[in-house]
Amino acid sequence: MKNNPFSLDFGAEPNLFIPRKAEHNTIVETFNSETPSTHIFLIIGARGTGKTVLMTSVSHELREQPEWIHIDLNAEGNILNSLASNLYKLTKSKFPKVKFSFSVKGVGVSMEKEEKYYDVQADIDEMLGILAKKNIRVLITLDEAANSKDIREFTTYFQHSIREKLPVFVIMTGLYKNIRALQNNRSQTFLKRAPRINLGPLSYSRISRQYEKVFDIAPGDSDLLTRHTNGYSYGFQILGYLLYEAGKKFVDDELLKEYKINLEESSYDKIWEELSEGEKSVAIACAKAGENATVKETREIASMDSNKFSTYQDTLEKSGILSSTSSFGRVRFSLPYFDEFVLRQDVL
Numbered sequence: 001m002k003n004n005p006f007s008l009d010f011g012a013e014p015n016l017f018i019p020r021k022a023e024h025n026t027i028v029e030t031f032n033s034e035t036p037s038t039h040i041f042l043i044i045g046a047r048g049t050g051k052t053v054l055m056t057s058v059s060h061e062l063r064e065q066p067e068w069i070h071i072d073l074n075a076e077g078n079i080l081n082s083l084a085s086n087l088y089k090l091t092k093s094k095f096p097k098v099k100f101s102f103s104v105k106g107v108g109v110s111m112e113k114e115e116k117y118y119d120v121q122a123d124i125d126e127m128l129g130i131l132a133k134k135n136i137r138v139l140i141t142l143d144e145a146a147n148s149k150d151i152r153e154f155t156t157y158f159q160h161s162i163r164e165k166l167p168v169f170v171i172m173t174g175l176y177k178n179i180r181a182l183q184n185n186r187s188q189t190f191l192k193r194a195p196r197i198n199l200g201p202l203s204y205s206r207i208s209r210q211y212e213k214v215f216d217i218a219p220g221d222s223d224l225l226t227r228h229t230n231g232y233s234y235g236f237q238i239l240g241y242l243l244y245e246a247g248k249k250f251v252d253d254e255l256l257k258e259y260k261i262n263l264e265e266s267s268y269d270k271i272w273e274e275l276s277e278g279e280k281s282v283a284i285a286c287a288k289a290g291e292n293a294t295v296k297e298t299r300e301i302a303s304m305d306s307n308k309f310s311t312y313q314d315t316l317e318k319s320g321i322l323s324s325t326s327s328f329g330r331v332r333f334s335l336p337y338f339d340e341f342v343l344r345q346d347v348l
Helices: 021-032 049-065 079-094 120-133 149-163 178-186 189-193 203-217 221-229 232-245 251-273 275-291 293-304 306-318 338-347
Strands: 038-045 066-074 138-144 166-176 196-198 320-324 330-333
Touching: 021 038, 021 049, 021 196, 038 049, 038 079, 038 138, 038 178, 049 066, 049 138, 049 166, 066 079, 079 138, 079 149, 079 320, 120 138, 120 149, 120 306, 138 149, 149 166, 149 178, 166 178, 178 306, 196 293, 203 221, 203 232, 232 251, 251 338, 275 293, 275 306, 275 330, 275 338, 293 306
Parallel strands: 038 166, 038 196, 066 138, 138 166
Antiparallel strands: 320 330
């Protein structure tokens, strides 16, 4: 039996996925520009929408180009020290002819500087300055960024590096509320000007085409499979994985039940846990109202005034959980079968 082309791993780049070509090309072309319009992109979306996959696909392309170094940093570690260490090691590995006049603390070699005081930012500046003269650019990726002390320290350094015209380029992924909290920190308001890529549903036609090819089925049958995903990237992977493992080409009751359980355990439980009580109340009202209900009808179920309801609705939409059709005054869930999951939470 052939290996399953779909993957249940969260955040990893699967063997088979739907590329977001427009977003991918925007980042690559901008960063490769002689005079980039920005040195940072923020990729935002709900869990399972493919933020990490997009970031990974961009980093893989850029690091294969001769003038780029790629450094992936842990958002919860000592970011600047890790940056300095990785910058030193990767430069020596990819560009052995580039010589630094010192060794970075933590690399495992003795310091050649005479100063007793160690300033990691000064050492990073010196290394980046040398790389700039060699026309070498540095891509830094940070997954699941939040409003933490280490992230703020790093982004403050990033702002400094831009002022000094150092060759630093950054891609950060994060949930909407985490990125908003970071941007609203009084020392980080400059991040509000950073371009944001908000990941919504994948193209239905691209999902359908992939299912058609993998399972060797007619376009109409692949369209029926696609409807179960709602364009949700992780839903596409789960459904494909389960079908492939079961040797099926259609969704029966047994497989649909397993699909919903996987969505809940792998994604929805965590999404629900991270919602505020007000956001949960609006989500429950939307689930009870159904897709054909108006915003007014849904608001009445939630027993909220217009301003309060719209605030929570806006957050849920920007978080990728709800989508709205303003022309018809209706809201619906972006995630497949999330309404059923929400209704169960209401009775627990």
